[in-house]
Amino acid sequence: MAARTLHWRPHEFWAATPAELAAALGLLAPGSAQPGLDRAALQRLMEHDHDR
Template sequence: MTAPRFATAAVRLAGLAGLAFGWRPDDFWRATPAELAALARAAAPDMAMPPPDAALIARLQEAFPDG
């Protein structure tokens, strides 16, 4: 199974942010990851994940290279 491209995953997340938080696409793209995480934690505090560490970020960058 092929992992989804970053752009595909980001567009899906933008749509979910619109449904969950009433954000327009511009709101999503202007938000920082910390702002999105804060809203997600507030919406579902029991399901909130800790922020990614350096190793996870490196794996994500390898899985979803730019370009």
């Protein structure tokens, strides 16, 4: 999809972050990026993961 829509070469695709890809595809409105996962949220997820 990125190759066809954005004319990105493979190395450009793999170098992009998910947020950059979403923005380039117009999936995010300017300034609407979601905040990242903070340490407390990661800890809560790890506590519920039985495989740690």
